[in-house]
Amino acid sequence: MLFNVLSGNTNIVNVLVYIVSSLVVIFLTLPIHEFAHGFVATKLGDPTPRYQGRLTLNPLAHIDYLGALCILIFGFGWAKPVSVDMRNFKNPKVGMAITALAGPMSNIIVAFIAIVIRSFITMFLSAYTIGYYLYLLCIFIAQINVSLAVFNLIPIPPLDGSRILNAVLPDRVYYKLMRYERYLIWGVFALIYLGVLDRPLSYLSGAILTGLNNLTTLIFGIF
Secondary structure (H helix, E strand, O other), rough: OOHHHHHHHOOOHHHHHHHHHHHHHHHHHHHHHHHHHHHHHOOOOHHHHHHHHOOOOOHHHHHOOOHHHHHHHHHOOOOOOOOOOOOHHHHHHHHHHHHHHHHHHHHHHHHHHHHHHHHHHHOOOOOOOOHHHHHHHHHHHHHHHHHHHHHHOOOOOHHHHHHHHOOOHHHHHHHHHOOOOOHHHHHHHHHHHHOOOOOHHHHHHHHHHHHHHHHHHHHHHOO
């Protein structure tokens, strides 16, 4: 993402706005993402996140510095994963899938809130310079959050999508897949670096952003 901003016809202010939006994501929405995992797991019967101090929005409890750097540079990344013991769920596979889905869904909700705020800015602050920069900030926050959601839904360990995949795969297949977790995630990074995943990830992110924009337009049209 930062590469895209720098390679376009942009100015230093736009770059600074993008960096600020990335920091908002790192220090606000990443903690929300991980808190969502922990909160849902706890509600479903697993106290592990509470015992490990992860039921908090304090960013220091969640930030992974390499993952944060990737968000700044690429627009996707990760935080420290919340440990969950699926044996505490009444239905372990379903409970794990719901817990995993909570993180990406929290990113989509944050993106929707950013788009709603952007609409208010368009209505009331569009004539002011500060309005433009706030507008741009909201766009970047929405884009990064949707990119995070899509990235985390890739069904490769240790991403959230692999936990959702666990709900439909036989145990022997899933555990065999988990043995190659380290290699698979680096394979995903290699494919992203080579641009192989650019089109599908951009398509999915664009579809979600379009849907959120349409929903926002519908809501504002009603009121």
